Amino acid sequence: MGKFGVFLDGVLDFGYEEQKDGSEWSRELRSKSIEELDQEVKERTPDNQLELQEKTCQFIAQQVRRIEPELILDVATGRGMLLEKLAPITESSSQLVCVDLSPAVLKEVRKKTKNTNPRAKINYIACNAAALPFNDNCFDMAVSFFGVANMGASIVEGISEARRVLKPDGSFLNASLIIEQGSESYRLLGEYYGERAGRLIDFVLSSGFRESHKLAGFLDVRLEIIGESVLKRTSMICFLWKETGLLLG
Numbered sequence: 001m002g003k004f005g006v007f008l009d010g011v012l013d014f015g016y017e018e019q020k021d022g023s024e025w026s027r028e029l030r031s032k033s034i035e036e037l038d039q040e041v042k043e044r045t046p047d048n049q050l051e052l053q054e055k056t057c058q059f060i061a062q063q064v065r066r067i068e069p070e071l072i073l074d075v076a077t078g079r080g081m082l083l084e085k086l087a088p089i090t091e092s093s094s095q096l097v098c099v100d101l102s103p104a105v106l107k108e109v110r111k112k113t114k115n116t117n118p119r120a121k122i123n124y125i126a127c128n129a130a131a132l133p134f135n136d137n138c139f140d141m142a143v144s145f146f147g148v149a150n151m152g153a154s155i156v157e158g159i160s161e162a163r164r165v166l167k168p169d170g171s172f173l174n175a176s177l178i179i180e181q182g183s184e185s186y187r188l189l190g191e192y193y194g195e196r197a198g199r200l201i202d203f204v205l206s207s208g209f210r211e212s213h214k215l216a217g218f219l220d221v222r223l224e225i226i227g228e229s230v231l232k233r234t235s236m237i238c239f240l241w242k243e244t245g246l247l248l249g
């Protein structure tokens with residue numbers, strides 16, 4: 001029998017554990033508001049990376065506006081950087097479903113979005129994107145901004161689930177970073193994550209990125225480079241990256 005969800009604070013919660021690696025939002029949000037958390041993350045993110053993030057979210061939102069899908073799925077909504085760009089679109093045409101493992105972060109982004117876009121048509125569901133609680137063929141479009149890339153060992157399952165719930169002619173716009181094999185950045189990434197990297201170590205290569213989507217059942221895989229950047233060394237990790245948008249048919 002499948003899991004049942006509990007509806008609390010505007011979020012349908014299927015009771016999964018939060019991701020421990022960098023996205024333990026309930027712990028972060030215990031002592032600060034989401035606005036304070038956003039500010040903290042912003043301050044420790046290099047400017048060139050912030051620019052690329054903004055550019056990528058705008059790119060995705062532009063595609064959504066162009067396609068005008070009725071029902072959209074945002075995979076791993078997190079703090080809602082992409083949601084911020086999608087919410088205004090749902091005030092007129094589309095409707096959006098946001099999923100993330102963390103009910104705590106969804107509760108806070110829901111509150112934030114209610115203030116900024118009171119007429120937005122959005123549902124928030126705390127669940128595992130590798131086992132989505134939706135029927136087959138119900139979404140017109142799926143998007144993800146660094147969501148699937150965070151799913152470690154479940155990356156291919158996450159993409160497969162997006163494929164399953166999409167209508168046959170639906171597209172998945174999946175933004176991630178691409179690193180060159182053999183580069184210093186690639187070595188550092190492996191060193192930083194070690195065994196926790198899961199499939200990420202292949203997924204950051206353009207070949208692995210394509211392969212993961214093909215394995216998940218997408219036949220037409222298109223890779224688009226949105227921008228290029230050398231990350232400055234932060235307390236976390238430093239690597240050469242290219243942020244990409246991927247439109248799949």
Ligand SMILES: C[S@@+](CC[C@H](N)C(=O)[O-])C[C@H]1O[C@@H](n2cnc3c(N)ncnc32)[C@H](O)[C@@H]1O
Nearest residue numbers: 023076077078080081082100101128129145150
């Ligand atoms: C880097 S954030 C994504 C950024 C976000 N898309 C945005 O626009 O701000 C990664 C998110 O993935 C979520 N996540 C990781 N594994 C997941 C899974 N299996 N199912 C659903 N969400 C997951 C984490 O809870 C975290 O919020």
